[in-house]
Amino acid sequence: MSVTNFTGGCSTTPLDAPLTKVTVPALAEMKRQGKLISALTAYDYSSSRLADEAGIDLLLVGDSLAMVVLGYENTLSVTVDEMLHHTRAVRRAVRRALIVADMPFGSYHGSVAEGVANAVRFIKEAGAEAVKIEGPRVELVRALAEAEIPVVAHLGLTPQSIHRMGGYRVQARTAETVLALKADALALADAGAGAVVLEGVPREVAAEITAELPVPTIGIGAGPDCDGQILVFHDLLNLTFAPAAKFVRRYADAGALMRSAIEHYREDVERRVFPSDEESYHLPKAARQALDSLQNTGA
Numbered sequence: 469m470s471v472t473n474f475t476g477g478c479s480t481t482p483l484d485a486p487l488t489k490v491t492v493p494a495l496a497e498m499k500r501q502g503k504l505i506s507a508l509t510a511y512d513y514s515s516s517r518l519a520d521e522a523g524i525d526l527l528l529v530g531d532s533l534a535m536v537v538l539g540y541e542n543t544l545s546v547t548v549d550e551m552l553h554h555t556r557a558v559r560r561a562v563r564r565a566l567i568v569a570d571m572p573f574g575s576y577h578g579s580v581a582e583g584v585a586n587a588v589r590f591i592k593e594a595g596a597e598a599v600k601i602e603g604p605r606v607e608l609v610r611a612l613a614e615a616e617i618p619v620v621a622h623l624g625l626t627p628q629s630i631h632r633m634g635g636y637r638v639q640a641r642t643a644e645t646v647l648a649l650k651a652d653a654l655a656l657a658d659a660g661a662g663a664v665v666l667e668g669v670p671r672e673v674a675a676e677i678t679a680e681l682p683v684p685t686i687g688i689g690a691g692p693d694c695d696g697q698i699l700v701f702h703d704l705l706n707l708t709f710a711p712a713a714k715f716v717r718r719y720a721d722a723g724a725l726m727r728s729a730i731e732h733y734r735e736d737v738e739r740r741v742f743p744s745d746e747e748s749y750h751l752p753k754a755a756r757q758a759l760d761s762l763q764n765t766g767a
């Protein structure tokens with residue numbers, strides 16, 4: 469296992485307590501040892517810090533932030549600068565997890581050189597430790613690996629291809645498309661991808677790819693046989709405003725909890741119950757007396 473004692477940042481863990489930092493080589497070691505990888509999306513300081521302290525191995529600053537944080541209809545509108553802004557917030561929060569930044573639509577779809585230049589920004593300007601790119605872009609993955617930038621590939625249902633796919637549809641459901649997906653996954657691993665996200669593919673297909681690939685697969689809507697799983701933070705906690713996809717498990721209803729707390733606060737404000745006297749600052753006695761005498765003498 470690749471081990472780095474990472475002592476920077478702020479956490480409830482004492483600063484001198486060594487942490488086993490998760491790295492891309494450590495993910496490969498986890499696969500070899502049969503240890504499953506937990507991954508979650510992250511977009512801001514507080515939620516990333518919670519996820520890191522909860523022991524999540526990989527935090528992805530996903531371009532899903534376009535939808536769940538910024539309110540866009542799909543992931544296509546988010547820009548490199550917006551992704552950098554959120555990646556920096558996650559970087560400030562995280563001590564142990566591997567931080568992967570999603571390259572947004574348009575940032576690597578032109579030349580390989582442009583893709584590498586944009587990836588460098590995520591590492592250099594935002595502190596990401598790897599980037600994720602969608603689709604079988606073997607040449608770009610090889611160039612990134614040569615530029616010392618770890619890459620997580622993403623195959624199957626790739627949301628940035630929504631217009632080509634004609635919607636968010638489960639992929640690799642025919643013999644030909646299964647073979648093509650397998651070949652893509654192997655070619656990406658061969659080109660240097662450190663892990664492959666498999667999204668929206670049949671369980672059986674993900675299981676076969678996982679068994680054949682030398683690097684870990686991380687599934688979302690790809691069944692339980694992958695080397696790890698990833699969910700969108702807002703899906704896990706029911707902070708979305710749409711019905712959940714089949715593969716989502718809601719681990720808590722934070723949406724209902726937050727709504728009820730906010731309603732309670734509004735009611736307390738409207739009834740002048742918040743803040744109470746105990747929640748107020750008080751003028752020191754001497755200042756009260758001085759003020760009264762000044763006001764009485766008309767000064």
Ligand code: KIV
Nearest residue numbers: 509530531532665688
């Ligand atoms: O952007 C994202 O959230 C993702 C994950 C769902 C894999 O790409």
